[in-house]
Amino acid sequence: MTLAADLSASDESTSHPEPATPQDILRRAHDIAATLVQRQAETEQRTYYAEDTHRAFAEAGFYRLLVPRRFGGYEFGVDTFFQVVKILARACPSTAWMYCLGATHAIPAATLFSERAQQEIFQGTDFIAPATIVPGGSAQRQDDGTWLLNGTWNYCSGSPYATHFIGHTLTATEPDAPPIPVLFIAPRSQWRRLDDWGGQLGLRGSGSHSITIRNGRVPDHFVLPGSHISEVDVTAGTPGRALHGNPQYGGGQLSYMVLEAAVLAVGIAQGALDAYADLMRSRTTLLPPFVSRTENVDYQFWYGEAAGMIATAEAAADNAVKQWQDMAAQGPDAFTREQDIRLTTICRHVIKLCWHAVEQHIFPTAGSSAVRHGERIERVWRDLSMLQSHSGFGVFLPTVANRDLARLRFGAASGVFS
Template identity: 60%
Template sequence: MTTAWSVSANGHPSPPEPGLTADDVVVRAERIAATLVDRQAETEQRGYYALDTHNEFLGAGLYRLLVPRRYGGYEFGLDTSVRVVSALARGCPSTAWMYAFGATHALAAATLFDEAAQDELFAGGDFICPATVAPVGFAERAEDGGWIVDGVHGYCSGSPYATYFIGHTLVAGEEGEPPAPMMFAVPRAQWTRLDDWGAQLGLKGSGSHSIAIEKVHVPEHRALPGTHLGLTSVADGTPGRELHGNPLYGGGVLSSLQFQLGALAVGMATGALDAYADLMRSRSTTFPPITLRAENPDFQTHYGEAAGRIAAAAAALHDAVRQWDTAARRGPQACTRELDLRLSTISREAIRLSWSAVSEHLFPTAGSSAVRAGARIERVWRDMSTQHSHAGVSVFLATVANRQLAELVFDVAG
């Protein structure tokens, strides 16, 4: 881990580069992303990005973007995070996915947990924490008031270099009541990463391994009712807003996480568009009149249609982030569940627009030789197909979010 060597006036550690700007880290992400394009096969084979890539992320400050300044982070905001994730996904979708769902959970952790928990979670400055939302097993009460958790949690993207893990389990309800979900955080030393990732259709290098936890004690301050998908309301304020004095840690958690899925889709589709542009510059049409594809009206149309959809997706996503930030600055009362859901649906549409650009225009017209196994457009198609199997996309955003939004608008019981 990188170390914050200096201490600020209030006694908190300073970030490693106090003068670093948001634009600086985006440029660094773009530079790193350019080197990842030719390493995608090895990343898929390994199942996660290489140690030297991890060290580059450390040196570039990418694991501190959303970490509070109190702990040596940069507090750059959601807009910076979305730009960095999209930049990385343009180079290597697997690497970006693993990075995004390791590093960006810093925002949820800094929003929902109290000071005692955050002092532990962010003690190292750099924060990498996979999180899952599906409850596993039942937690038992410990004698000291904490909890004993146990079970195997699947799809823990970001686990290979993680510092913590946020999972969910069930706790018994009151008499006659169903069990309720509970979120908890455990440090890396208390769980085991299983070697069970890489056989999927796409995102083979996303480090989405399972995590095994064997009867681990979780102190009360690292366990919260509900889930990190925003079922815990932020409209009455959050521990993070109070602790850090920054509205960044007071906005809707659900939409902030869904924005990462949108950013990944925009970045992946942009990478496919890059590859398609290379084909247009270097390959000729199959049927007369024989010209470069770049000079052919049909290929021009497909390129323009795809470019427009991707640009629209990016614009919608960035405006959703702007709306999120505006609401957070207005105060807790503006950060309603309805807004959280509405902004999440914008991210869903960004995913749909990006996918349609690839599936309807780039992949079908690239040519069979350009979509053979391992080709860049073929890999993006696989990775984006796999994104659609993610429960957050195929289930929550596609169905649950719609219903919950309508229930709130029309004030009907779900």
Template identity: 65%
Template sequence: MAVITNVREQEVVLPPEPGLTPEEIVARAAALVPLLVENQAATEARTHYSEDVHRLFADAGFYRILVPRRYGGYEFGVDTFMRVAMTLTRGCPSTGWMFTLGAAHALAAATLFGERAQDEIFAGGDFICPATVMPSGTAERVDGGWLISGTWAYCSGAPFATAFMGHTLVPYAEGEPPMPMLFIAPREQWRRLDDWGGQLGLKGSGSHSIVIENAFVPDHRTIGSHISGVSVTEGTPGLRLHGNPQYGGGPLSFMILESAVLAVGMAQGMLDAYEDLMRARTTSFPPITGRAENPDFQFWYGEASAKIATAEGAILNALREWTETCARGSELFTREQELRIATIGREAVRLSWDAVQRYLFPTAGSSSVRSGERVERIWRDMSTLHSHAGIAVYLSTMANRELAMARFGIEDPHH
């Protein structure tokens, strides 16, 4: 069991609805699904969800799910957040992607950064913070911190963001190659480019680039590591500050589970669209019957449904294991445990994609894959998900090797 010490004594800022429960906030997400489905085309055209939807999310408390209670957050837990994320993605993949990859990083910020930084970045209560893993830009050492400049691409959640978390390369020692440094910058230190929407899918995910121009980032808002290489086995600033074991968990595995939850939500949305076609359309070949009465369509639906349900079950189990590992103590969140949970997420992505590309998309019919149709849009979005470096490169190759090395005690030169 984790032993929490040195928890700061301070007056807790109450959230807007102190009595709100996890079940109620998940139900609010489910109630918004029809609206998100209806808005999909407009969301793509705009390249992000609307100001009205953003306001609905804020009023529902979605941006405070993972924010610590002392800053006016609900601190509900990762399972509640992921259920909301999966539900929103089921309605609109772009909206779910933009929300998840903006709001989820409240957990990393509350885990990895110290009290002073958290006092600054969580001051507004609602927290939306895109985070990228590719180092970019330049950093010049100055008294008390760094002057950072550069452009960071694929900043999902940027349109309504309150902060940005990125990496740059810095020379920590003379004669040594530069190493990654994680930093967090509040909204007033950067600007968003209007450069998103030309990709195959996820056109409405708000994944614009962010530009920083000679901004001073103090040392207390930097960490001398890449986020994927941070070890929590000796405890974390957030664990000591908040006393909640979830702020002592591994950031790498949680980030991977974000992508997996998005994949499952997209597949669930595709199954919903396919079910509508099953009820509304007939077969193309005799005997002409409703698709729901046809043995072939019954088989395809059943196969896809089972794979998607299995993927969801794997994710929920991985989240439970993530939470239980936190509760038992950060020292158990070893590199091996992080990677084991991460690879469960990878398998959930594979199951979801297999259900869509093998059974649902090919048999939906060509009229269902015209531009703007829900089936066509989700297929594009899931295809684009597979171009994410974390899924296409890291999880498919590097994670396997790193897991084996961790298991057999072989030193990884990159960590």
């Protein structure tokens, strides 16, 4: 495991075209996505997307879509951001994953941190901040009020071009008291990226390297003791909602994080369906009578079944995004923990539908030559398999989230098997 060289392209302020509308942004996303399909193999080999792709994202304004307007961002809605993510994921899953999980955290940064912190965090530049929710390392408050950070955090998707890192750790309060969680944000100058990504089953180009901090120092307003991003209670309001007057900086943080994965899954599955459609047009049946797959009743059924499942997943994901926005707009007390978790259960089924469409219908019927290493459908199968292995989606959503939703709904205590 070695330390990777810093990529300084994100260290400088990058202007973006003005004025721009959400429609302009979506057109740019389609234009860039068209260049990504043929670069999937090189992206996996590099373990992150290329610097010219990064520059194209910056010039298109993608890293400022969710940044508050007062700090030089577009402050577009999360629906526009997720549409961009879906378009990119349809072309290259790794690129979209890396982009999404870097740029998306402008929402929690602008929601949870104080005005003073946000002024320093955003500074009128592009904002890219990978985040992890598993606590690691340590944080110690110093006599001068700063915090000393040490540790290594894994799976930091978006780290190659990142400007910041959002992490969690634990800190001791009193000698005999249990440690409390700490949420912090650290600028790029305080951490290093490890060269330890690329050997995984899927999403090999997602830039999900580890981040290490050795005696890093951050100011007190960059640290939120007693906070964990997945358990934040927004019903009393948030600093971001009050500061920006925009309800999207006051929505549920847990469901927002899971929405990211649901939208990514939809885009990835759509890419698999695109590749399957190409095979339908270009190949014939394997046994006589030899006809185009588009004319064969079995292939027609398999395509239709997969297309229907993916379309259903997309409709559910889009509606979940709208529900998230609507609840945030209703006011702080509308976004209860129950509502937050309810949205996560929708996202789980979106991901399941996408996986089943690919795993049950597209992958097994595409043909062995279409699932050789490096083929588009083979890559999607690996990428969605990797998503399934994420502890949040493989463990938390099908167990803890389901139980917690019922307990919150009925005011029940923990079950005997929890």
